[in-house]
Amino acid sequence: MNLIDTLLRCVATLVVFLVLPLVIGQTEHKVMAHMQGRLGPMYAGGFHGWAQLVADGVKFAQKEDVVPAGADRRVFQLAPAVSLLPYLLVLLAIPIGPDGFVGQAIDAGIFFVLAVMGIGVLGSLMAGWASANKFSLLGGLRTAAQLMSYELPMLLAAASVAMAAGTVALPGIVDAFHWWWIPWQAIGAFVFFTAGLAELQRPPFDMPVADSEIIFGAYTEYTGLRFALFLLSEYAGIVVVAGLTTVLFLGGWHGPFEDSLGWLWTLLKTFALAFVVIWLRVTYPRLREDQLMRFAWTVLIPLALVQLALTGIVKVAIS
Amino acid sequence: MALNIPGTGLAKGLAVTLRTMTRKSVTAQYPEVQPVLPPRSRGVIALLEENCTVCMLCARECPDWCIYIDSHKETLPAADPNARARTRNVLDRFAIDFSLCMYCGICIEVCPFDALFWSPEFEYAETDILDLTHERERLREWMWTVPAPPALDPAAEEPKEIATARKAAEKLAAAAAQEGEDA
Numbered sequence: 269m270n271l272i273d274t275l276l277r278c279v280a281t282l283v284v285f286l287v288l289p290l291v292i293g294q295t296e297h298k299v300m301a302h303m304q305g306r307l308g309p310m311y312a313g314g315f316h317g318w319a320q321l322v323a324d325g326v327k328f329a330q331k332e333d334v335v336p337a338g339a340d341r342r343v344f345q346l347a348p349a350v351s352l353l354p355y356l357l358v359l360l361a362i363p364i365g366p367d368g369f370v371g372q373a374i375d376a377g378i379f380f381v382l383a384v385m386g387i388g389v390l391g392s393l394m395a396g397w398a399s400a401n402k403f404s405l406l407g408g409l410r411t412a413a414q415l416m417s418y419e420l421p422m423l424l425a426a427a428s429v430a431m432a433a434g435t436v437a438l439p440g441i442v443d444a445f446h447w448w449w450i451p452w453q454a455i456g457a458f459v460f461f462t463a464g465l466a467e468l469q470r471p472p473f474d475m476p477v478a479d480s481e482i483i484f485g486a487y488t489e490y491t492g493l494r495f496a497l498f499l500l501s502e503y504a505g506i507v508v509v510a511g512l513t514t515v516l517f518l519g520g521w522h523g524p525f526e527d528s529l530g531w532l533w534t535l536l537k538t539f540a541l542a543f544v545v546i547w548l549r550v551t552y553p554r555l556r557e558d559q560l561m562r563f564a565w566t567v568l569i570p571l572a573l574v575q576l577a578l579t580g581i582v583k584v585a586i587s
Numbered sequence: 588m589a590l591n592i593p594g595t596g597l598a599k600g601l602a603v604t605l606r607t608m609t610r611k612s613v614t615a616q617y618p619e620v621q622p623v624l625p626p627r628s629r630g631v632i633a634l635l636e637e638n639c640t641v642c643m644l645c646a647r648e649c650p651d652w653c654i655y656i657d658s659h660k661e662t663l664p665a666a667d668p669n670a671r672a673r674t675r676n677v678l679d680r681f682a683i684d685f686s687l688c689m690y691c692g693i694c695i696e697v698c699p700f701d702a703l704f705w706s707p708e709f710e711y712a713e714t715d716i717l718d719l720t721h722e723r724e725r726l727r728e729w730m731w732t733v734p735a736p737p738a739l740d741p742a743a744e745e746p747k748e749i750a751t752a753r754k755a756a757e758k759l760a761a762a763a764a765q766e767g768e769d770a
Contacts, residue, residue: 303604307614551604552597 277372281360289503290321292539296503296546297321303550324496331492338400339489347398348490348497351391354384355504362511363439365521365530370439377438378426381512382419388501389415389467392476395498396486407485410476410557414466417564418473422463424572425456428579429516442520449519452582456575457517459568461541464509466564468502470545472552475560510541626737628707629690632683633729638702641676645694645703653687654694655680655720681723686716708732 297320301308313319335344358381363370374380389411396408430436432453433444450457466473469485477485487498514520514537521530555563615622624630641658657680663673695703706729713719739746745753 299608302608302612305607305610305612305614307612307616310616547601547604551600 278360281356285356285359285504285507288507289500292506292542292546293321293499293503294318295539295542296549299543299546300550303547328493328496333492333494334489336400336489340398340400343394343398344489345494347391347395347486348494348501349391350394351388352497352501352504354386354388354391355501355508357384358508359504359511361438362508362515363442363520364534366439366443366526369521369531373437373439375437377441378430378436378516381438382423382426385467385508386415386419388505391498391501392469392486395490399486399489401489403482404486404488406482407476407488410482411469411486414469414473414476414560417561418463418466418568421459421564421568421572422467424569424576425460425463426516428456428572428575429453431576431579432583438515442515442522445519445522447519447522450517453517453575453579455571455578457513459572459575460517461509461513461544463564463568464513465545465548466560468505468509470502470506471549472555473560474554475557478554506542506545507538510538510545513541514538624707624709626734627705628709629692629705630707630709631685631705631711631729632688632695632726633704633706633708633733634681634683634723634726635702635704635730636678636681636723636727638700639678639681640700640702641678642699644697644699648693648697650691650693651687651689653684655682655684678723681726682720683726684720685711686719704730704733706730706732707734 297317298308309317309320311317312323335341360372361370361374361377361381363373392411393408396404396406396411399405429441432449433441435441435444469476477487482488487495490498511534514534518537518541520537521534523529523533526533641656643656646652646654646656656678658676658678660674661677663675665672692705695705708729711719711721
């Protein structure tokens with residue numbers, strides 16, 4: 269019974285992991301197109317190009333898997349997996365609904381999630397180093413620098429929520445949530461979401477893959493399925509960051525009829541945040557490398573510290 | 588002075604993209620939906636063969652010599668014993684090489700017998716450049732796609748041919764009325 273239960277949770281997580289990034293990818297195709305006055309994919313699958321990403325997947329699978337002659341073969345081939353798998357593990361720990369509607373409830377949830385998410389960036393660093401290409405190396409190093417700068421505000425913002433809830437378990441945090449947490453933790457939510465975007469290297473924080481100057485950063489030498497895995501990990505990352513922001517700052521499954529429809533609320537909030545991710549991508553130009561660093565150190569970290577202090581003061585005042 | 592709140596520019600940017608998303612996109616889905624072309628679009632040149640007298644004006648005025656005309660003369664027997672036999676031109680070949688044509692429309696302007704017209708039809712691409720020389724059968728078929736001439740302005744002068752015809756008819760009617768009175 270226990271084995272079946274575990275298996276079922278793992279399979280369910282895997283299915284979510286494979287489906288949601290594609291849904292978000294397709295949404296990005298269409299939303300971005302309409303925000304630019306275009307239609308986006310219209311042919312694949314017949315109805316408004318719904319099968320575009322399936323077609324893309326087929327195309328990627330047909331392509332030759334090239335490893336450059338001078339590349340560090342094993343590291344080069346391993347990098348996409350290192351980049352993708354952490355998000356799968358994180359997804360396992362994100363609660364969808366009340367009463368154990370989660371892949372695996374972990375007591376040290378926030379620690380686990382943030383630590384594992386950091387590994388994903390290692391994939392880009394490995395790819396950048398192993399490609400034996402100066403553009404890739406530059407991209408990889410920029411990725412590493414970006415991770416260093418943005419991990420700190422992200423951790424501080426998450427710490428603020430953990431402090432407010434008095435627990436680091438993700439279901440526990442959602443259980444402790446009240447509506448007035450939203451104004452109370454608003455700064456933290458902003459910092460967490462922005463830092464999450466930066467960690468995913470999504471525009472406007474996509475300096476590491478700035479295609480107009482360093483081709484595609486760490487992913488320049490990749491082709492076929494391995495390249496597709498990197499792309500998939502970006503969209504899986506959107507799911508994870510949006511899901512975490514939902515759970516930590518927007519009250520997860522809280523909403524009308526939360527006993528029966530809690531999972532729907534989590535999904536809706538996650539999708540709304542994913543839409544914001546796409547919206548920001550379409551709207552803002554890329555930040556320069558120095559602007560990127562300055563934003564993290566002079567804006568996000570002070571804001572996160574302010575939020576931490578605010579949380580502490582309010583917490584002491586109400587207890 | 589307007590209050591300078593940090594982030595207003597960023598918010599404006601977001602508003603622009605969101606507003607664009609709610610509007611209808613401008614993409615023309617061409618093969619599925621035909622484009623709406625303005626009247627008098629210069630798509631292709633159509634030939635109304637019946638009006639052509641082989642005067643060769645179009646071929647001679649064409650700046651890049653892309654019109655080919657072949658003809659011969661035919662002698663018509665005299666209509667009555669006192670008259671002489673008449674000759675007339677018969678069109679053998681009328682072709683336009685659309686790989687040379689620059690769509691200037693001079694041939695259409697210059698044609699004194701209204702045998703050439705602009706058609707908005709534009710889907711006649713070929714894979715071989717030689718196939719772009721279209722013979723008179725094809726040019727005649729394009730006549731069916733020629734739109735009716737735009738209507739005259741409400742205050743415009745009456746067209747000359749109609750005015751002449753009307754005056755002639757009025758004269759005839761007047762003459763008939765005169766005869767009736769006399770009789």
